[in-house]
Amino acid sequence: MLRSTLLLAFGLAAIGAPAARADEFTKADVDRYQKEFEQVAAKGRELWTSGALGTNGVACGQCHPNAANTHPETYPKFQKQLGKVAQLFEMANWCIRNPLQGSNLAPDDPRMTALVSYITFERRGVKLAPGQH
Amino acid sequence: MSELITRRSVLAGAGAGAALTTLPISMVTLAFGGTREDFTFTYISDAHIQQIKGASFVRNWDMGLKRAVAEANLMKPESDFVIFGGDLGQLGKREELDHGAEMLSHLKGKLHAVMGEHDFYLDLGDYWSKLYGPHYYSFDHKGVHFVVLNSILTSEQWTFHRWPTAEQRMLEMAGLDNPNGSPFMVGDKQRKWLANDLAKVDKKTPLVVFSHSPLQKIYKGWNFWTDDAEEVQALLRPFDSVNVIYGHVHQIQYNQIGNISFNSVMATAWPWPYPQSYAQAESHLPVLTIPMNRADPFFERDATGWQLIDIGSGRVTARYQLWDNDSRTVAFDHKAGHPVDVAYQEPTQRRLPQNHF
Numbered sequence: 406m407l408r409s410t411l412l413l414a415f416g417l418a419a420i421g422a423p424a425a426r427a428d429e430f431t432k433a434d435v436d437r438y439q440k441e442f443e444q445v446a447a448k449g450r451e452l453w454t455s456g457a458l459g460t461n462g463v464a465c466g467q468c469h470p471n472a473a474n475t476h477p478e479t480y481p482k483f484q485k486q487l488g489k490v491a492q493l494f495e496m497a498n499w500c501i502r503n504p505l506q507g508s509n510l511a512p513d514d515p516r517m518t519a520l521v522s523y524i525t526f527e528r529r530g531v532k533l534a535p536g537q538h
Numbered sequence: 539m540s541e542l543i544t545r546r547s548v549l550a551g552a553g554a555g556a557a558l559t560t561l562p563i564s565m566v567t568l569a570f571g572g573t574r575e576d577f578t579f580t581y582i583s584d585a586h587i588q589q590i591k592g593a594s595f596v597r598n599w600d601m602g603l604k605r606a607v608a609e610a611n612l613m614k615p616e617s618d619f620v621i622f623g624g625d626l627g628q629l630g631k632r633e634e635l636d637h638g639a640e641m642l643s644h645l646k647g648k649l650h651a652v653m654g655e656h657d658f659y660l661d662l663g664d665y666w667s668k669l670y671g672p673h674y675y676s677f678d679h680k681g682v683h684f685v686v687l688n689s690i691l692t693s694e695q696w697t698f699h700r701w702p703t704a705e706q707r708m709l710e711m712a713g714l715d716n717p718n719g720s721p722f723m724v725g726d727k728q729r730k731w732l733a734n735d736l737a738k739v740d741k742k743t744p745l746v747v748f749s750h751s752p753l754q755k756i757y758k759g760w761n762f763w764t765d766d767a768e769e770v771q772a773l774l775r776p777f778d779s780v781n782v783i784y785g786h787v788h789q790i791q792y793n794q795i796g797n798i799s800f801n802s803v804m805a806t807a808w809p810w811p812y813p814q815s816y817a818q819a820e821s822h823l824p825v826l827t828i829p830m831n832r833a834d835p836f837f838e839r840d841a842t843g844w845q846l847i848d849i850g851s852g853r854v855t856a857r858y859q860l861w862d863n864d865s866r867t868v869a870f871d872h873k874a875g876h877p878v879d880v881a882y883q884e885p886t887q888r889r890l891p892q893n894h895f
Contacts, residue, residue, distance in 0.1 A: 454713055461590045463598075467808065470715035470760050471818070474811035474833075476895050486836040496835065504598060504808075504838055531817050538890075 442522065445515075449523025452516055459505025465497075465520070468504065472527040479537040490536075493521055575680045578615050580647075582606045583623030583785035584805030586656060587638040595637055598838050599628075602806030603641050611646050618679065620645050623785035623803055624654025624690070624750035630708050632665050639669050650677070654750045654786065655690040655722070655761075660708040662697070663688075674728055676735050682746060683739045685732065689724050689749035689764050689784075696720040714760045714810070721758060722751045723765040732773050744779045744852040752784045754793060754800055756822050757813035762787050774798055779852030789841075790858055792868050793824035794876030800824075801854050801868065801877065809833045809841030815894045828879045831863040831891040863891070 453472065456464040469475055480493040487495065494512045497520055501507040510517040585603040588596040610620065622642060627634030635657065642649060651670035653663055663673050673688040691697075697720075701707040710718045724732075739745070747753065753770050756762035764770065774780045780798045788810035791802040812829050813819065823829075833841030840863075853870035854877065871878045882888050 454716075461594075461596050462588065463596055466713060466715065467586075469811065470713075471816045473813075473816040474894065476815075479895075484836075486834075499836065506597075528817050537895075 443526075445519050446522040446526040449519035449521070449526075452519055453523055458501050458510075458516070459507030461506045463505050465500060465505075468500075472524045475524050475528070476534075476537075477521070477525045477528050478531050478534050480535065482536045482538065493524070497521070497524075577618045577680050580610045580613070580617040580620045580645075581623060581783065581803055582610065582620065582642075582806060583652075583803045584625045584654070584788055584807055585622075585638055585641075586625055586628045586805070586807035587634045587641075588628035589631055589633045589637070595634075596628075599807045600637075600641075602839065602842050603638065606806050607641055607644050611644070617647050619648040619650060621686075621748055622649060622651045623748065623783075624652040625656040625785065625805075625807075626651070626654065626666075627656055629705075629712060630657055630660030630665075635665055635669060650684075650686060650748075652686055652748050652750050652785070653688040653690060655711050656708075658688075658690055659697075659711040660704050674731065682744045683736075685735065685745065685747045687724055687732070687747065687749045687753075687770075688728065689751045689753060689770075690722045691725045691728070692720040692723060692765075719761060721763055721765040722761050724749075724753075724770050725766070729766065729769055729773065732770070736773060736777075739777075741777050743777070745774065745777045745781065747774065747780065747782045749782065749784045751786045752791070752800065752802065753782050754795060754824075756787075756791070756824070757819065759816070759819050760810075760813060762813060771795060771798060781852070781854050783854070790830040790866065790868070791824065791827050792856070792877040793826055799854055799870060799877055801856050804830075804842060804858065806842055812894045826876055826878070828882045828888065829892050829894050830858065830866065831889065832894055864889075 452458055452465075453469075454464050454466040456462040458465070465472075475493075475496075477493050480496070481490050483489070484491045484496070492512075494510070494517050497517065498509045502509060510520075582603070585606075586599050587603065588599055590596060610617070620642075626638040626642075649670075651666075653666060653673050657663065657666045667673065674686055676683065676685045678684070697707070701710060710716055711720070713719065736745075749764070751764045752762055753764050753767050755764070755767055774782075775796060775798070777797065782798055782800045783803060784800070785803050785805070787802050788805035788808060789802065789812060790804070791800070793800040809830075812823055814823055830841060853872075855867065855869040856877075858866040858868065866882070867880045868877050869880050870876070882892065
């Protein structure tokens with residue numbers, strides 16, 4: 406996708422380069438994109454329930470069945486305990502450090518991406534409410 | 539935010555006739571206005587003691603139970619007995635049950651234990667029985683009939699034929715939201731026992747029934763549910779005054795079905811979300827229930843609970859103390875015929891943290 410955008414940007418497509426156009430994606434492509442997401446969300450569910458993220462075997466799912474009470478739609482939001490507007494991964498890392506007695510994951514760690522994918526998937530259909538308490 | 543109430547203020551409150559506690563336990567007073575001798579018992583539930591390996595256990599859950607036991611021993615009036623409401627361990631291991639039992643052994647007074655699914659599905663309650671005896675039983679105390687049920691049984695097929703190992707069976711049932719789990723039930727055999735047990739009891743005798751799961755249907759997906767709840771309720775219906783007190787849900791719930799008042803107790807381990815906060819499922823929370831204040835996620839002990847329960851005129855008044863939140867009182871309203879939150883029942887009186895999402 407990025408490459409075809411660049412090609413278009415340089416006008417190469419206009420001189421007959423055989424690249425796929427930006428609007429050339431099919432139902433099969435969409436299905437694949439969806440599947441890619443679902444696989445990552447499923448990985449997130451696995452991590453959520455496995456107890457593997459910390460050091461004491463406690464799993465996120467022990468306190469948050471179906472990732473409930475994580476309300477991803479409310480982030481970013483002000484967290485009084487942090488004294489600043491925080492993102493969802495910062496809250497997830499607090500849980501990993503404390504109840505799970507583990508260490509922070511980087512925001513772009515594939516495991517954090519999987520966790521956020523799962524949390525958000527379980528909350529699908531709920532309106533965005535950034536900042537809400 | 540209110541200050542944590544100290545033991546000093548608990549005692550001062552008790553002296554003034556108020557009922558206050560900061561303990562992760564329930565103090566239950568049965569007051570009968572002279573017709574029976576008043577007495578108090580203590581209720582601790584859902585400790586979920588979890589082994590890491592060897593002699594290491596999850597510190598957070600240990601702290602909840604340790605504090606409950608230590609504080610319970612300091613309470614006045616002293617309890618006639620203690621109920622532990624189930625889920626002593628997390629994965630039913632001997633190490634967990636032994637570690638939890640060792641902590642509970644410091645309690646003054648006789649302990650009556652209720653079976654939880656986390657105690658059961660490794661060895662079907664075998665080791666638990668060595669510690670605490672039969673899985674279901676009844677006893678009489680100062681004119682009240684108490685029944686302890688094992689409400690976390692499930693089908694024979696799931697229990698005996700579905701899983702290759704006992705460890706896997708335990709793990710599958712331990713995940714609250716695991717679709718491979720199975721609905722809880724009391725079962726035919728135990729209901730027959732209950733019918734026989736109750737046949738000997740006068741219908742005017744106050745009944746208090748302890749179960750781990752709610753003997754009502756709230757949300758099947760998390761087993762806030764007992765599959766044969768209606769059949770059990772039918773056996774309780776002939777009695778004038780019936781109170782069901784249950785654990786498992788780790789949150790404040792209350793309800794009234796006919797003559798039966800329902801009250802949940804808090805966990806010493808961790809709080810659970812209300813089912814309504816799971817966006818993909820319908821909520822069946824009793825409409826009477828005003829949710830507990832939301833847990834402060836930055837405080838590991840928040841929204842774990844304790845409550846003081848009076849049973850006057852055979853009905854429950856539950857005084858819930860939340861670690862760093864204002865206290866809550868849920869009392870039976872004789873005019874309305876059901877429990878109400880004395881401060882927050884009216885929609886206009888609710889507090890922002892009672893909105894869960």
